Amino acid sequence: MRGYFVYYLKILWAICLIAQSVASAIKISRDDAYKKLLSLASLPFEDCGSEYKVNYLNIDSCTKVPCSMARDSTVKVTVLFDDNGSGVTFLKHEVRWVFTYVKSNAAITPDPCDGDHNCLLNVNDGKSYWANIFVNKTLPLMSGSMLWEAKNEKNENLICFEVPVVITA
Structure with missing residues (x-):
């Protein structure tokens, strides 16, 4: 039973790590997109x-x-x-x-x-x-x-x- 519990904790940890990475990438992309839109509207x-x-x-x-x-x-x-x-x-x-x-x-x-x-x-x-x-x-x-x-x-x-x-x- 302990083996299954550790296995599920590892899966949960991996999911959290992936979610954190994706959220960070989305934030960077949003900021980059905003700056790109500004530069396109610029003189x-x-x-x-x-x-x-x-x-x-x-x-x-x-x-x-x-x-x-x-x-x-x-x-x-x-x-x-x-x-x-x-x-x-x-x-x-x-x-x-x-x-x-x-x-x-x-x-x-x-x-x-x-x-x-x-x-x-x-x-x-x-x-x-x-x-x-x-x-x-x-x-x-x-x-x-x-x-x-x-x-x-x-x-x-x-x-x-x-x-x-x-x-x-």
């Missing part, structure tokens, strides 16, 4: 050396690249990224307009993005931040790109992406 961009993975980029009034941006306007940029559980609480933005090898700095608010501005939020397993960029009226009417870098307190580059833009009147 296309070129990563230029981010430490953290950018999962989603949204630029108001832009549905395709190159993004058309009117001079003398303010555009909201929203980014969802995976901070690898590091608990980022501060981002300093450096944004530049790049036109035929000429770079000019862009005005961003709020900068820095910290706990005082409610611009850096926890979202699911990652972070989200937003900022407003001012499209200066002195920018040339031409195609170029917007180069966006977000750095921490130690000036380490955490997020970097580049998006093609067209400046319009």
